[in-house]
Amino acid sequence: MNESTSIAAIETVARDSYGRLIAYLAARSGDVASAEDALGDAFVAALKRWPAEGVPEKPEAWLLHVARNRMIDATRRKQVRQKSEKFLQQIAEEAENVAKAHEYFPDERLKLLFVCAHPAIDPAARTPLMLQTVLGIDAARIASAFLVSPAAMSQRLVRAKNKIRDASIPFRVPEPPELEERVSFVLDAIYAAYTTGWESVMETASTHHALAEEAVALGRTLMQLMPHEPEAHGLLALMLHCEARRAARYTSDGKFVPLDQQDTALWSQSMIDEAEAHLHSAAAFKHMGRYQLEAAIQSIHASRAKTGRIDWKEIALLYEGLVRVAPGIGSLVGRAVAIAQAGEPASGFAALEQIPADQTADYQPYWAARGHLLRLLNRNDEAREAFDRAASLTDDPALREYLFQRSIENGEHDG
């Protein structure tokens, strides 16, 4: 057996099965960190032994077997200190079952996703925890995407894993009526991974770009694990619609292009088609939700590629629904813009004015929308102020440039 074949085999297993292996080990021990350590040891053992002994017939089962033995050894060492005879006996029995059962192992990733997004876990740790445990992304890369130091990110992850173990957060799929809310936490954490990648899209060669793809991968995983959850389809459709426009968001020389002016020839039609298929699957369940509504809004924008126009009335209707199920500032601003674009700028501006000021102070899209609507109303001085405010609230240099440009253009119209 040659070494490069073995390494390729190890890489394949690591890529395809890491999350399943971790989920299986953690679901049985309640301890994510020790599952990671044990699996890490198993990969090291594979690197040593596979080149000499050949790649085993069932590489996952081999790794699982080694990892479980490591976990049992580690727990035994801990328990010896606590002198727990009964516990050792139990472990010995379990080890025997393990040996018998290593042909097949169940997929526990859904339970792991629910643990990562458990309400007892710090919301800031949920998305990083999913990326690390389900996809095997290393902490340093996650840290750079979330713009925190690697040390701070590892500390956040360690704290979350300790809490899972020490507070005994159960590995289970919640039941109704709890299920719907708990699913929404999982969806939100996956979407947060996507928006983290999205907002930093300018750094094309960096890890940020990859994180959006990882978020889509998480979305696909959730959709496979919960094929009957319409919102899982909705979230995937939403991410795919946004992802389809990646190449059109900036010109080749790095200038920001707003959605309604993007060159539709640069959109990925295959991603749009896939998004539409998921939206269609979701609709069959006849249970509307936030992510389906957001995906439906993106779907209308996507249809501009075929029709050449944007049905703002339909978008306004969808925002009406979105404001009801997810009354966040994002949907309130989106609704106001849609009303204005649908031919009623005064009503749109009135809707914008109703948003409480304490929510808008540092929300860039509000100020950009305000500038846009004021301009539709020919209130150009106020529009310029709003665009300037918006420009000062973004960390994307291309977007800042665009917003300042709109502020100046506005002045030119004025003068």
Place this chain on the structure above:
Amino acid sequence: MKYAILVHQSQEHFDRRDDKAALAAGRAYGEALQAAGVFVAGAGLDSPRNATTVILRDGKRHVHDGPYAETKEFLAGFGIIDVPDLDSALEWAARHPSAAFASIEVRPILGFGAALPKC
């Protein structure tokens, strides 16, 4: 797993703890814990006004009037329950009659947290 259920409430609600309805609800909750076989221990606490705090520094005992910390919400009672996992503990915490106005903190008791691997 054993968990402490710590009830933190405001003075305003604390003052109403002897209302007939509050007493009945507290009793019923205790009975429900017993009936489910999860009750280990529990008690309501007297007002922090009657608290005395002791510290030992350099071998000298310092005693002072009042609670460890003056806070708007204070510890008004505690329970210890024995349940399989955090989700069950949170369910019992949510059923506490004070949950609608007090904050119920759930914390694992040390020494019972060692996870038993089933793999």
